[in-house]
Amino acid sequence: MNCKDYQSDFLDLLLDPGAPANSAARGHIESCAECRQEFKSLEATFALLDDWKAPEPSAYFDQKLAVRLREEQALAPAGWFERLKSRLLFNTGRQFRPAMAGALALALVVGGGTFANVSGFLRSTPPTSATVQDLQLLDKNEQALQTMDQLLQDGTADDVANPPSS
Numbered sequence: 775m776n777c778k779d780y781q782s783d784f785l786d787l788l789l790d791p792g793a794p795a796n797s798a799a800r801g802h803i804e805s806c807a808e809c810r811q812e813f814k815s816l817e818a819t820f821a822l823l824d825d826w827k828a829p830e831p832s833a834y835f836d837q838k839l840a841v842r843l844r845e846e847q848a849l850a851p852a853g854w855f856e857r858l859k860s861r862l863l864f865n866t867g868r869q870f871r872p873a874m875a876g877a878l879a880l881a882l883v884v885g886g887g888t889f890a891n892v893s894g895f896l897r898s899t900p901p902t903s904a905t906v907q908d909l910q911l912l913d914k915n916e917q918a919l920q921t922m923d924q925l926l927q928d929g930t931a932d933d934v935a936n937p938p939s940s
C-alpha cells in the first residue's frame with residue numbers, strides 16, 4: 775500500500791480510531807511524516823466542524839411563528855375557489871399555472887360562467903384608487919350641496935308665495 779491508499783482510510787480512522795481495520799493506517803501515520811501531517815489537517819477540519827454551531831433563532835421566533843400560524847388557521851375556512859385563486863396568483867411552480875388556467879377555463883365552460891362565482895371573479899373590477907374615491911366623495915358632496923340649495927330655494931319660494939300671516 776502506498777501513501778495514497780492509506781490516506782483514503784484516514785476518514786475511517788478519524789471517525790473510529792480504535793477499529794482493528796484502521797490499524798494499518800494508524801501504523802503508517804506513525805512512520806510517515808507526510809501522512810501524519812495530512813491526518814492532522816483532516817483532524818483540524820473536523821474539530822472546526824464540531825465547534826461550528828447553527829445560528830440561534832431570534833428570541834421571539836417561536837412567538838412570531840405561532841402568531842403567523844394562528845393567522846393562517848383563522849384564514850383557512852376560505853372557500854375552495856379562494857384557495858384556488860390564491861394558488862393561481864401566488865404559486866411559484868410555473869409549470870402548474872397553465873394547468874390551473876385550463877381547469878378554470880373548463881369550469882367556466884361546464885358551468886356556463888355561473889359555476890362557483892367564476893364570472894364574478896373574472897368580471898371583478900380592480901380596487902378603486904384613492905384618487906377615484908376622492909372624486910366620488912367630491913361628487914357626493916356636490917350632490918348634497920345641490921340638494922341643500924334646492925331646499926333653501928324652495929323654502930324662499932314658499933315664503934314669498936305664502937308670506938307668514940301676522
Ligand SMILES: [Zn+2]
Pocket residue numbers: 776777780802806807808809810
Ligand atoms: Zn505516507
